[in-house]
Each structure stands twice: as structure tokens, then as C-alpha cells.
Amino acid sequence: MSSQNTQYLYQARQVREGEVVVAKAQGVSLYQLMERAGAAAFALLIEQYPSLRELCVVCGKGNNGGDGYVVARLAQEHGMVVHLVQVGEPERLQGDAREAMLTWQRGGGTIMSEKALPLLLNQCDVVVDALLGTGLSGSVRSELVTLIDMLNHSGKPLLSIDIPSGLCADSGQMLGAAVHAAHTITFIGIKQGLMTGQARACRGKLHFAGLEVAEHFARQVKTHIEAIDKNSLADWLPKRLPVAHKGDHGKLLLMGGNRSMAGAIRLAASAAARSGAGLLVALTHPESALPLQVSCPEVMTAAWMQNSAELEKRIGWADVLIAGPGLGLDEWAKSLWLSIKAFHGPCVLDADGLNWLARHPDHNDLRVITPHPGEAARLLGCSVAEIEADRFAAVQVLQAQYGGVAVLKGAGTLICDGNKTYVCDAGNPGMLDVLAGVIGALLAQKLPLLSAARLGVLLHSCAADLCAQRHGEIGLLASDLPDEIRRLLNGKA
Numbered sequence: 480m481s482s483q484n485t486q487y488l489y490q491a492r493q494v495r496e497g498e499v500v501v502a503k504a505q506g507v508s509l510y511q512l513m514e515r516a517g518a519a520a521f522a523l524l525i526e527q528y529p530s531l532r533e534l535c536v537v538c539g540k541g542n543n544g545g546d547g548y549v550v551a552r553l554a555q556e557h558g559m560v561v562h563l564v565q566v567g568e569p570e571r572l573q574g575d576a577r578e579a580m581l582t583w584q585r586g587g588g589t590i591m592s593e594k595a596l597p598l599l600l601n602q603c604d605v606v607v608d609a610l611l612g613t614g615l616s617g618s619v620r621s622e623l624v625t626l627i628d629m630l631n632h633s634g635k636p637l638l639s640i641d642i643p644s645g646l647c648a649d650s651g652q653m654l655g656a657a658v659h660a661a662h663t664i665t666f667i668g669i670k671q672g673l674m675t676g677q678a679r680a681c682r683g684k685l686h687f688a689g690l691e692v693a694e695h696f697a698r699q700v701k702t703h704i705e706a707i708d709k710n711s712l713a714d715w716l717p718k719r720l721p722v723a724h725k726g727d728h729g730k731l732l733l734m735g736g737n738r739s740m741a742g743a744i745r746l747a748a749s750a751a752a753r754s755g756a757g758l759l760v761a762l763t764h765p766e767s768a769l770p771l772q773v774s775c776p777e778v779m780t781a782a783w784m785q786n787s788a789e790l791e792k793r794i795g796w797a798d799v800l801i802a803g804p805g806l807g808l809d810e811w812a813k814s815l816w817l818s819i820k821a822f823h824g825p826c827v828l829d830a831d832g833l834n835w836l837a838r839h840p841d842h843n844d845l846r847v848i849t850p851h852p853g854e855a856a857r858l859l860g861c862s863v864a865e866i867e868a869d870r871f872a873a874v875q876v877l878q879a880q881y882g883g884v885a886v887l888k889g890a891g892t893l894i895c896d897g898n899k900t901y902v903c904d905a906g907n908p909g910m911l912d913v914l915a916g917v918i919g920a921l922l923a924q925k926l927p928l929l930s931a932a933r934l935g936v937l938l939h940s941c942a943a944d945l946c947a948q949r950h951g952e953i954g955l956l957a958s959d960l961p962d963e964i965r966r967l968l969n970g971k972a
Contacts, residue, residue, distance in 0.1 A: 486672040487668065510958050517550045535605075536548075542575055543610065599697055623656075636661040648672045705901050706903075729925065752963070754921060754968065756799075800827070805830070807831055842881060846883035859873065
């Protein structure tokens, strides 16, 4: 057993249908797969809770409940005190779940109703959640919401089998209520919903067990969604020759920093400088030029006084453009925004650059856009709730409508180029955004659009995790990240 030992992510339907095909091809029954799943979950239990003596297993009526029966039987054989709660009538179980139940009973196991759950939660050390699996559609029924709330407020560690009950396996959203697990073990193929959205608050530590069929499954079932592998970071980093100089690492122009918003352009410029861009110029409001020069002297600063000749010169000089940090939405910002169409190289739009794009939409295949859910909602003319209800669909629509690479920020940031969607599992709630500067610097170093977006997201997220590990999430500042990004780029973190 290992944590997330595959990079491919799947819809629940793909796993349900694919496991049938793979089991048949491998000469394995679905009940044998259930036995393997239960054994993997039990092995995780004793690995994580070696002093565990009294266990409560809460089973639903589907195959997820069948996995729970296997866990209960193995725990009882191991000498533990096991309380098994069946939600709904046991007589209604069918197929492999019924066989697992009968095997439990033949071994002397007893079945209790959910009425006994409050007392059992007080007695046990750990709870196994085998209530609702990946086949859940629609909102959780009210009586199950009450039960899930009881589990979450029990104060006991929860281990969820395959997926936390109540979580959508495809979107990562809670369907009314969801178990908040300390650990989740998923099988055969990692469900895409476990990697983004509210899943990050529900799943706890994610574990994967292939049940001896995962490799065959991955060959048979194709997906366009992948997780970014943190272990591959070193392979992606731009390499430098011993004779290189700063002119070899790109010319980057940043546009933003309106009146009273020098901080945003300063943070983007600092991140770009620490991420290895060769030459940097920031075009800002005259009132922001001096603060930027003082705080970040490594970046050349030019005050934009609505001089078209000066702007043409700067745009002609640049290899890569970043527009939006602190740009604002006034007439000064508008005049700068309208000039962006004259730039025909790779560019990154962030912050107010995205708000201007929502007002003046166009399609550009040389562009990376980096919206958070609120900006994404403005770009697509919908609500934040609609974006968060299906982040995978949202990032694909963003890319199709606006071109290039779309990066939908948030818990489990998504990156989409129209062919594949990537999920970054790093990052934490304390992180603050300097992502546009990082991606822009990588583009300046001649990384392709998708590579720059993927590596930029990973660097940004891993840097935030390193800061949080050292000092905690609370009080984490955007200005804390560039130094960590530099260490990661140089293999020093």
C-alpha cells in the first residue's frame, strides 16, 4: 500500500465499469476484489492506529458497505472488539455485499442498527466509514445527514473506504453533507473528485491500493486527467549553462500597479525575479514607480504616463507579458489594457487583467489565465457556486472560451490546455498568490505554455507548504513565498 502511487485520475463511472472488465480479464471475481479492498483498509487501520482495540464499522447497503463487512471480519479475527452498524435493513443487501455480510455472520459477527450508534461511538477508538460509496447521486438524504453529522462530531478518528460518504467522486463537492475523515483509502483508480474542491477538507490523508489490478486497469481505461507529481519537480526545472547570462533568460514586462496598488505589482515582480527571469521591467502608475523601485531595485521601473510611443517601445522589447496585478479598473488602467492587444508573445493575465478580459473577451492561444473562483465566475457569467460545483467542467470551459492554458486556483488547483487537465495536490489554506509572476518568469525562460503553468503552480504550492511547515499557515504572507520558490528551483528546499 502506498500514498497516491499513480498520477492518473478517473471518474467514478470509469472505475466501476473498468473494474468489471479488468477483473474478468485477470480471472478475478468482484467478490475477490472486495476481499482485497477490505484487507487493504484493515492493513491501513493497524498501520495508522497500532494500539486500536475497539472498532466501530458503519455500513451502507451497497458494495461500499460490503467492504466494511470485510474490514469488520478481519478486525474481529485479529482480536479486536468490533461493533458493526448496518444502516437500513440487512436483508436488503444484494450481490457481493450480501455475501460479505453472510460471511461476517458465519464467523459469529453481529449486526446492530443505527439506533445503537451514539452509544457505540462513545465506546470505540476508531470509526470506519463504509456508508456511501462512489455511486451516490443527488443530495444525501436527511436521515443520513444526521448520521454523518453524528460521525463528524464523535471526536473519534474516521477512516473512509473509497471515498468519504457524501462526497461527489467526480467533482469533489459535498452533496449536502460529507464525512470528514482522518484517512481515506481508495482503490484501483483514484477518483478525480478526491483531489480538488471540498474534498481537500473531507478526505484527510489519501491512500491508494491497486488491489493487484491497477496497472492493467490503467492500460485499459484512458483518462485525460492527471495529478501533478511533486516528486517530478526536479525533472521539470529549467537548466542553465555555465556561460549563461541574464539576457539568456528572457525579457519580462509586467503591467499594473495603479495608484495605491504598488504592492501587487511588487509581489509579482519579486516572484518573477526569484523564479529566474533575466530582465524585468514593470510599467506602473507614476505614483507606484518609486515604491516599487525602493522595494525591488532588481526590477527596472517605468512610469506609464499614457505615452503611446513609450508603450510601443516596451511591448516591442518584451518576450513575455504579465498584465493585471494591481492594474485597477479606471481610465488609466483601461488605456493600458487596450494596448495589450499589440503584444503577440506569451502572456499571463491575473487579477484585474482577468476582470478586463471578462469585459472584453477574446481567444488567445498564447495566453495563461489564472483566475480564482470569483474571477472565473465573472469570466463565464455564472456564480461562484456553479464554478465550485464542478471545477473540472469549469476549467475546461474557461480554456475552450479563452484559449491557451487556464489555471483555476483554489484547493486542488486545476490546469487545462484543452487536451488534458492536471490537478495540483500541494498547497494549503494559508497560501497567498504570487503565481502570475512565477509562470511569467518560466515563460521568459522559454518553457512551453503548459509546462510553465504546471511547474509554476507546483512551485507556488510547494513553497507555501514549506512556509507552513516551518512557521504555520496563519500569518503566511505572499512575500514569504519567493525565497522558498528560489530554493525549490535550485534544489535546495
